[in-house]
Amino acid sequence: MGAAQMLAEARRCLGMAGRPNRITREYASRHGDEFLDASWCDMAITFWARHSGNAAAVLPGGDRAYTVWHAQDFQKVGRWHVGTTAEVNRAKPGDIVFFDWGASNSVGAIDHVGIVEKALGGGRVQTIEANTANACKRRVRASDVIAGYGRPAYGGGNWTEDMVKKLPQLAKGATGEHVQSVQALLLARSHPEIKMTGKFDDATEKAVKAVQKWGGIPSDGVVGQKTWPVLLRVN
Template identity: 80%
Template sequence: MGTVTGMLAEARKSLGMSGRPNKITREYASRHGDEFLRASWCDMAVTYWARHSGNAGAVLLSGDRAYTVWHAEDFQRAGRWRKGSAAEVDRARPGDIVFFDWGASNSVDAIDHVGVVEKALGGGRLQTIEANTGDACRRRVRAANVIAGYGRPAYSEEDDMPLSSDDLKKIRDIVWNTDTAPAPAGSAEGNPTWRHINVLRDTYSSVQEIKAAVAQIAVRSPGVDETELARLVLAGLKPDSIAAAIPDEFAEQVASALGNRARG
């Protein structure tokens, strides 16, 4: 089975393609009839990208699709459908298949168009790659008001765990960078235990720095779910996880102090 990275790479190859018949409609028509040579080709493109990236099993749950309503219904039946509310749109992942209703009814039966999510931008907006938008394949930014919902393909495990141990270490090192941590006011600058406790406090109040670190990794690995990764990083900031994140000689003392602080 293919991957999110492969699906997006294949979609990006089509950027700039325009007019019809084209390579995508010709291939679809070769299997399903000449009436598709000049038909609307947004979902034909999703079919093409899935087939050429080894993702047919994940994206085309009932085989080739050119009709967007049926494709969305495939995801619904499989329990892999997310509604197009702003909150759900913000949780979309790269590689999700996003469906649009220009009438803003959010009804599956009213779906007009489809594309693939390249990136969630926040604020109920997505960056997408879409075919048959102005009869061409282009990047678009779409808002939740025209997003009926999206399907989540079952991509391979390679994308469920896209970060290597080296990637995680880079993030951990950023989060736990004690080399430049300022000593807290009124404390002894040479007290390493106090200094590490202060780093944790500062880390909690510097979530934006964590997000920036996550975003840097995500740029290199388009399949990364930034929200989930940030959650995992923050989940590691607990007393029982500190030993893996700071020098061993201070771990026990800091864990004890943090436990007391958390209980207080």
């Protein structure tokens, strides 16, 4: 797994147009039929990541269809680069690049996402983007519309270990965005019964125990230092 595999998956989708399509259908099969005809730029990133074995690196918060949350995921793990010309010139193939058509660097204003295929210099990158004119195409983008980019930890390294140190212990009754991250990871690990409510309920606890059993760790239903790496593991 790595940037090359991620880009290979993206290139296979060049020319895809219209929706629903295989990307939106696969996402909807896990998250609900409302995604069949939704904007699919970030669903495509999710699709390419999962099909290339890069889910843990590219999707630190689990499956994403909403670009703002995806960018925030990269911020939380310390792998976010703001979209200035100088930073865009440091972009690498495989980086996940986020756009704001209002020409700000505000994460909350992000409208669109793609993957960097090539850095061109002069604050420009060549990208592959889905849902651009409702198709998957190559584009050339400049720093004025790039809000920033996330750099996936392709190849692993100590990324999971470092990230886990920053994550809280969660158990039944907990609430908040970290619980939502757990639920997203459970959905990505084939637990379609889970809803992203942000509430650590009975269903979430049951699914956590199943994942713990699968991962060969104590099945206590508590998400802590031993369970986070199992949730983030790529098969």
